[in-house]
Amino acid sequence: MAECPKPISSGSALTSWFMKLGFVWGGELVSVLTSSILQMGFIWHITLTTNSASMLSLASLAGFLPLALFGMFAGTIVDRLPLKHTLVGADLFIAAVSAIVAAVSLTGALPVWVVMVALFFRAIGNAFHTPAFQALTPLVAPPEHLTRLAGVTQAVQSGGYILGTAIAAVIYPLWGLTAMIALDVAGALFATAAIIAARLDVGGVGAGDAAEAPANAGGMLSQLRALVSETAEGYHVLHGYRGLFALLWCGFAFTFVFSPISALFPIMTLDHFGGTTGDAAMAEIVFSVGMIVGSAVLASWGGFKNRAFTVVAATALYGVATFGAGLLGTGGFSLFLAASFLMGFSSPFYSGPQTALMQERVPPEFLGRVFGLYGAIMSWALPLGLAGSSLFADVVGAPAWFVGAGAAMVVLAAITWAIPSIRHVEAPHGDLS
Template identity: 35%
Template sequence: MTITKSNWKRNFFTIWTGQAISQFSSAVLQFAIVWYLTDKTGSAMVLSIAMMMGFLPQGLLGPFIGVFIDRYNRKRIMIISDLLISAASFVMVVAGGFGRLSTELILVVLMIRSIGSAFHTPCLQAVTPQIVPEDQLTRCSGYSQALESVSQILSPVIAAVLYASWSLSGIIFLDVIGALLAVFTLGITVIPKLQQDETAGKVQLIREAKEGFQILRTNKGMLGLVLISSVHTVALMPTSAFIPLMSMSYFNGTSTHASIVEVMFSIGVLLGSLVLARWGGTKNRIYTILGSFLVMSFGLFVMGILPTGGFYIFALCAVLIGVSAPFYMGIYTPLLQSNFEAKYLGRVLSLSSSIRLLSGPIGLAFAGVFTERCGVEKWFPIAGGLVLLAAILTVLIPCVRNCDKRVDSLNENAQIESEISTEKKAV
């Protein structure tokens, strides 16, 4: 079945309405869990483990999960993933009702939810080009970024109100309802079926995951962009973790000051997302990413050279970085979506996400040692330099600079597909 111009918007916004509700309820729960673990344990180690449980399964399992996304019905996978996430959360509701909501159970549930997200997120990204016309992918990505930024702005406030007046079990139950609403909107949405190879024998994870890497490797421009994005992640993941420390330690502020910076950043993301959704980016989308890198690098450099009385300039720089962020992520995903055939998107998107996620701990480890010795404020110019390096590499490497050329990439995909077919016959 083909999605026509007259109904693609209805399908896209039906899915994203459900996803926005689920995303918002999950964000509220995330803040509530952090506060709960802080109140109950007061342990930085427990909070670090909780953070690792949130993204490490996605990074480790991504290359293999993409095999299932490309082989089986993507709509069904998203529904099952949402049901798994809601079921895991419901276990915490039941445990809370019996007074047995332990830290260990919360960590296990966070891991299960992360596994569900590892299937759901790349699957949703792979489905989007099946619904949305290619020339609208960037705008729709801008809408998605806007919804995410609204969630980032409102969820801490709502979480604070609910945490003060409800039990944690009540907040968890709210997230269960959000996940079930996401399942409902997926159920009533029309998603074209790909000719996926469900009957082509047993799943061979290693071989099929390798095929996804071969497809990504053949498109040298997109592979280069994925690796450059890892440099970006090495810079930004520690930076996001250090912003509260800068607000409260370096600038001698309070948790209120830290919240102000987070909200200012989210407002910037919202503004940038709305501009991207309206504008759509430059004709060669790689130059939009380049602009994002340059603006972000400038903001980080300024953050790192401020005196201890420069908190409000620090907050304004957070807005600037927030504005620039959607012009990177809001373009990066559509570039991947439009450069590869739909039947390979699950593996390509999962693999690229894993590469980025696994580079994060490298940045956290290096930055943690560096800031202990040199001071947290010294990290920000380093982060700015890394993002500037990403911008320079984007310009200097010709295949990356010119990777926004769908025809060439599809020809390369056809070539590697022929090679894969030959390998299968040989086996």
């Protein structure tokens, strides 16, 4: 097993690892910004071209399927390769997909099926980029900074998303989808240059042995068997950390309950409060601002000493805010905005400490696989939750769904804290089975 990063011992060491992350985060901010601009452009293109809710649902499906289907195996490949190669390769792959869409759009009308295919292949790139990006920090930074750095990562991604959504509203009517695609290609190339400038030399632990043995055995079948075997090994490693494994499935339950809430936000604003599309956009923006503020607080404070308690408290706060939002009358839109802010504020305190715990506890050579598995399992919770809400939300109404989901989150917080392995996840070796 490779050595875990050692605590910093000098100012130059601090400058070294912080500069590396600074370069990567700067590139990531620009990449997320331009990607969110294009994502909104694709959504508006599908909406204006088809005026079909089912087509938007298919677009969401195209965006989640690659992570759900390939995420766990993508994590195994991430562990085999140097992280610089994976991050650069994923960014360039996404840029190439966008460039092809731009070329098609220049020939005339852009068919919706081309957008769907592009969303699918861009998501394949993200299936590799996400676990690689999450595995980077613990390989570069000292372990005592991981929770705060998780807050910075959340802020970078949330900030890029909210700015991208706002800028997209200006660019689309002025210059159209082709300009958005060009920006996305430029953003991916900028992120690639930033990663190269960071001069990363981490990752790929044991990659040579892992990749060489199947090649000598011969054939694609041997490669596939090795991939499945290494993925299963990553699952067994995660399963060995009882607290982290229990948090994973509590997170699955949370995502299952949460996912319909995000989809019902516009319905609450438009139908229950009688608001406009501008009001619906305001609720989304306030939620994102809450995420940025929460990320900043997490980065400066770090959360409670027991990070599992931070996760539980965030779950409970999210539940209380959701429950309260569902109880509001038709004239309570301003209070709904306050509840939206609290929901967004609690999100980094839910995901950040979990990310830091996995980065700290899981051996470096398994980080890609563990994050790939985590992302794949969470991806399956999203459509299951949305499917459940589509069956019952129209019957009970959005406010009642908010009340029920909020109560379920509070109960889930209590159940999570009642699990001993989660409660003692910070104890030395207390998390291992």
